[in-house]
Amino acid sequence: MSHASDLCVDGERLWTSLMAMAEIGATPAGGCNRLALSDLDRVGRDLFGVWYRAAGLAVRVDRMGNLFARRPGRDPERPPILMGSHLDTQPTGGKFDGVYGVLAGLEVVRTLNDADVETEGPVEVVVWTNEEGARFAPAMIGSGVWAGVFTLDEAHAARDADGLRFGDELARIGYLGDEEARAFPVHGAFEAHIEQGPVLEDETQQIGVVTGVQGMRWYDLCLSGEACHAGTTPMAARRDPARSAAEVISAFYDGLERFGEDARGTIGVLASEPESRNTVPGEVSASVDLRHPDPATLDAMEGALRELMDTTCRARGTTGTLERVWDSPPIVFDADCVAAVRGAAAACGYRHRDIVSGAGHDSVYVSRVAPAAMIFVPCLGGLSHNEAESATRADLEAGGNVLLGAVLARDATPPA
Ligand SMILES: [Zn+2]
Structure with missing residues (x-):
């Protein structure tokens, strides 16, 4: 058993997983088209399923198709720490938007497994359904229902451009779960994401400590x-x-x-x-x-x-x-979770700065019912929602290490 503070994620493994997921719905121009609740969304979720089962995680699926893959801790009764984002993409989306947050969470779990670290409380990798809103409006509806912003019935009644119902499509791809889609106690929620803007790259920063959403x-x-x-x-x-x-x-x-x-x-x-x-x-x-x-x-x-x-x-x-x-309205993230991210970036020696997100994210809704924060990594030219969306292995690895450090710091703090 190693000292948790010496742990580092495996950047190569994280990259390999990102590239494997990017093959599902790969577009000729190098992007991804994996619309929510499409056959390709199912294939992507199934691949994630292979990975979380291999990592020994137990999964719960709620009635919105949100997935929670749990790694237990010493105290199974303690509220979990969530790490995650979304796997759906825009029709001409990139390889990293959303997917990175899910697979960085998985990489943290794999790292903890390899080092045989037992956390105090459970940690869970989350996949939120239909963050993009490209096929079914509104955006961020999976986390929105979970946080009580929309009702389950409203969400299930949403229709795509062909008139297909969200609820029917969710059942059709086999991800209509039986857990209630409602917030449960959470000790902290961390979402790693590409910045989708040019600020970090322009300043040659490695990490954005996201303090809120404009x-x-x-x-x-x-x-x-x-x-x-x-x-x-x-x-x-x-x-x-x-x-x-x-x-x-x-x-x-x-x-x-x-x-x-x-x-x-x-x-x-x-x-x-x-x-x-x-x-x-x-x-x-x-x-x-x-x-x-x-x-x-x-x-x-x-x-x-x-x-x-x-x-x-x-x-x-x-x-x-x-x-x-x-x-x-503007969102201000939880001060302690933000401090955990900032502390982890500093401990790793990464160039970092505080930043406010210009785009909406699942964390906007999650933060209404749970202490939350986000970690940004630079993306090439600030480009996102574009097939040319790109990020470097080194920056993605850095974000994974900050996620790992923030989660361990939060885990070391007993819930209030
Ligand atoms: Zn996203």
Whole structure:
């Protein structure tokens, strides 16, 4: 039996497992297409099953198809520590998004097995169902139902583009389990993931200590004026919402800077009515996506946009509405779990920094009902949701070692 503090994961074994999983649904461009509850999702889960059985783990499957593969500890009654993420991908996804978090968890278990380490409490490798939301909306529905954000019935009733029901597809691939899909006591939950952004790579950091997930808000912006003839109406006589939109959007982007480098604003959709080449439009609508880790700053960003809209509309004789259609508040991860990640990165001597996640993850919902944190590793060019998604063996191994260290540190802390 070795000293747990001297343990290191086997980076080569982790890489080999990642590459074996990547063969399931491999695309010609080097990515993965393993949509949730497809035949390929089943094959991927089955392969994971071969591995967790070989590692001696006992699995529970809940009614959402979430998998919990358990390695017992000295005290089987103690709430487990969870390590995991998702195995489903985007239709043109990569090899690492989600899969890395699951297989890094498996690698931690294999490492503990090899060294014959008995933890105080159980550790469990988790696979959350349908994180991507590419086939069944919404995203993160497996962890969402588990955390009580959605009901089981809502989730099972979700349909894909072909009209197939989530519940039917889950049963069809053989992963409709009999455990209730409901949160149980958890001592800590750790999700390793590629960053899906460029910050760590740009700074040549090896590890991102994820302190939380930024808030996201979606709006519908609608500007109205008067449709009229493009040839006969003098410029000064127009009430043109396209002109208002151009001014609002331009000033909106210019003004984002003063909310700091963490502020994000995106106009993703722009549409006009009646969409005719020789008619000044009567209405222009746009989607607005605002993101920031601090809710007060999000409020200020929203306020600034509203004021811009009002001032511009007054000057141009148009009218505007800004309706908030979705609000995902910022998440702050558990301070002790974050400290365990930071401590493990420091103990391994890895270059690391604190970082706020720009994307949603299963940990957003898990953190509502359990102490949670995440570990980021760099990915090439910050690219993700893309077949060219890539990460280095060394960085993936580093993330595995941080996961191992964080889990052991958490395990050494008795549950409150
Ligand atoms: Zn993911």
